[in-house]
Amino acid sequence: MASIPLSDRPGLPLVEGGAPLLGHLLQFFRDPVSVLTRGYRTRGRLFALSFMGRRMNVMLGPEHNRFFFEETDKLLSIRESMPFFLKMFSPEFYSFAEMEEYLRQRAIIMPRFKAASMKQYVPVMVEESLNLVDRLGDEGSFDLIPTLGPVVMDIAAHSFMGREFHEKLGHEFFELFRDFSGGMEFVLPLWLPTPKMVRSQRAKRKLHAILQSWIDKRRAAPLDPPDFFQDMIATTYPDGRPVPDEIIRHLILLLVWAGHETTAGQVSWALADLLQNPGYQAVIRAELAAQIGGGDGRELGWQQAIAMEKMDLALRETERLHPVAYLLSRKAREDIERDGYQIRKGEFVLLAPSVSHRLEETFPEPDRYDPERFNPANPAAKTESNTLIGFGGGVHRCAGVNFARMEMKVLLAILLQHYDMELIDEVRPIAGAGTYWPAQPCRVRYRKRRLDGAAPTAAQPAATGCPVHGQPAA
Numbered sequence: 001m002a003s004i005p006l007s008d009r010p011g012l013p014l015v016e017g018g019a020p021l022l023g024h025l026l027q028f029f030r031d032p033v034s035v036l037t038r039g040y041r042t043r044g045r046l047f048a049l050s051f052m053g054r055r056m057n058v059m060l061g062p063e064h065n066r067f068f069f070e071e072t073d074k075l076l077s078i079r080e081s082m083p084f085f086l087k088m089f090s091p092e093f094y095s096f097a098e099m100e101e102y103l104r105q106r107a108i109i110m111p112r113f114k115a116a117s118m119k120q121y122v123p124v125m126v127e128e129s130l131n132l133v134d135r136l137g138d139e140g141s142f143d144l145i146p147t148l149g150p151v152v153m154d155i156a157a158h159s160f161m162g163r164e165f166h167e168k169l170g171h172e173f174f175e176l177f178r179d180f181s182g183g184m185e186f187v188l189p190l191w192l193p194t195p196k197m198v199r200s201q202r203a204k205r206k207l208h209a210i211l212q213s214w215i216d217k218r219r220a221a222p223l224d225p226p227d228f229f230q231d232m233i234a235t236t237y238p239d240g241r242p243v244p245d246e247i248i249r250h251l252i253l254l255l256v257w258a259g260h261e262t263t264a265g266q267v268s269w270a271l272a273d274l275l276q277n278p279g280y281q282a283v284i285r286a287e288l289a290a291q292i293g294g295g296d297g298r299e300l301g302w303q304q305a306i307a308m309e310k311m312d313l314a315l316r317e318t319e320r321l322h323p324v325a326y327l328l329s330r331k332a333r334e335d336i337e338r339d340g341y342q343i344r345k346g347e348f349v350l351l352a353p354s355v356s357h358r359l360e361e362t363f364p365e366p367d368r369y370d371p372e373r374f375n376p377a378n379p380a381a382k383t384e385s386n387t388l389i390g391f392g393g394g395v396h397r398c399a400g401v402n403f404a405r406m407e408m409k410v411l412l413a414i415l416l417q418h419y420d421m422e423l424i425d426e427v428r429p430i431a432g433a434g435t436y437w438p439a440q441p442c443r444v445r446y447r448k449r450r451l452d453g454a455a456p457t458a459a460q461p462a463a464t465g466c467p468v469h470g471q472p473a474a
Contacts, residue, residue: 009342012048012057015039023050031431033326036352040359046339056348059338060356065386067338068330068351069394073099076330076349078396088180088204088257093250095396104237106399109251112228113403119302120227121159125407126300128154129414133296138448141424143441144272148411149264153177155407156256162227165214173210179203181257211249259400262391265324265437266315267408271415272427272438273318277369281416283310288417294451297414311409313371316388319357321369322429323390326354326436353389354436362387419446 015038018024028035028049036058039047045060059068072078079086079096086096094105111117132151136142153174157166165173180203182196215233223230232248274281291304328351336343343349358366363373364380374388375381391398398404415421424443429436 009337009340011055012046012338012341012343013043014048014050014055015043018050022052025051033352033354033429033436036327036355040355045359046341054348055344056350057332057343058350058352060352061359062356062362062384062386064338065351065356065389065393068328068349069386069392069396072330072394072396075333075336077333078330080331081329081348088200089250089254090246093247094254103395105247105251107238108232108235108243108247109255109399112231113400115302117228118402118406121155121403122300122302122305122406122410124158125155125410126297126414128158129411130296130298132411133414133418136419136446139446141443141445143443144268144438145264145440145442148268148271149260150174151411152260152264152267152407153256155411156259159228159403160252160255161214161229162223165229169210169214173207176203176206176210177256177260180207180253181261207253208246208249211252212245215245215248255400258398259404261435262324262398263404263407265435266319266322266390266404267411268438268442269322269324270315270318270408271412271421271444272423272442273321273369274314274412274416275421275423275444276427280310280314280369280371284314284412285416287311288413292413292417295417296451297417300410300413305406305409305413308409308413310371311412312405313374315405315408316374317369317371319390320363320388321357322436323353323357324436325390325392327352328389328392351389356387356389417451418449420449421446 015024015035017027017038019026024035028051035049039049039058040060045064047058049056049058059065068076079091082096089096091097092101095102097105128151131154132147154166157173161169161173179196179199182200182203214229218230218233222234226234229252232243232251236242274284287308287310291307292300330349332343332345332347332349334345336349357363360366372378373381374383376383386393391401391404421444424445425441427442428439430439
């Protein structure tokens, strides 16, 4: 179709089954992944959905993922694709600022996630994970998201704002934070004073007031040695200019918001996957025994956590099977050609990790839980870029991905070291188009393990099947 002018080329093929006027909107907001999967099965890797007359162009597979990330801030706009973000934060903030300003702001936080800085967070992650063990006691049951989500929040508050903030203001801060997160509105106009939008904006003002008071407090009495928050206050742009307090406040909110939304869901899915695949759980337990022996995990440090390579493979496989960010969005800045089709200026362009991660030509036996598919020692390992995109990609890839993976490693290691666990409820994704967490209830029954290297208690499920490839995923 090279000789056909771009303006005369057809749009991406529309998925059948849309309703009059609404198109696929209601279907999508009831069960987005099933609609996206149907699109792939009936139309292939390029297709379109209709949302009340607006075309939503979906692209699947590594080559389209690469185009999407490379063309962000060029042919594709991230700023125009998520207007709710501008209301929650600021039009001149981070990914939604012009590229030069975005890179300046990104340069503020990236050093805090390098190895030298990350080492100081591991003891915090261990401490908060052991606090959870103290709360759980010897046996009982817990629901995944309501139990693990607050631990993720505790780790963020303690790591990013410091122990004193966490102990004095952590509870109030995160109660407000839940209301603030309600500002993610994908359908209704943002100017509508819906209850959740009113709560979100009210919480935003209170959160900024709390953070500003803490900035003022730390400037008056700096912490020595400095922690993450103290470093943020003292940092400057690469050209030496001071960072405005508003940007510091927004950066803290962004780190907590993005980290909680993704990590709380991802660590919950990871634990559920391991409990459903006792063969690979046994592999993880053997790795834990090699790294921390029969201790309670208090001695777990940076080197031991980095050495947990099997745990890392398990987390990547969970990211593949259950990407919490199941959809990534951009908006076309001009007409675009893809494989002979036209995407018009102003239309949305979407990636769907939830479907791309299960393409059989990319991941053989895509519905099977198989962490070893990511093992570099495996000749068939999937290690090339743009195949696993649960944390985004390109210059806008999640800055805190290494922090998130480390805290998930630590939290799972502590739980597995202390407890034999089994699922009570069937694991299924939450209904609707919200964050793709496990639905509640998703309860886990647990019983304390002996920490002296003795044999597991009777509550430990028997390891069956291949200890590497496990069982089919839920």
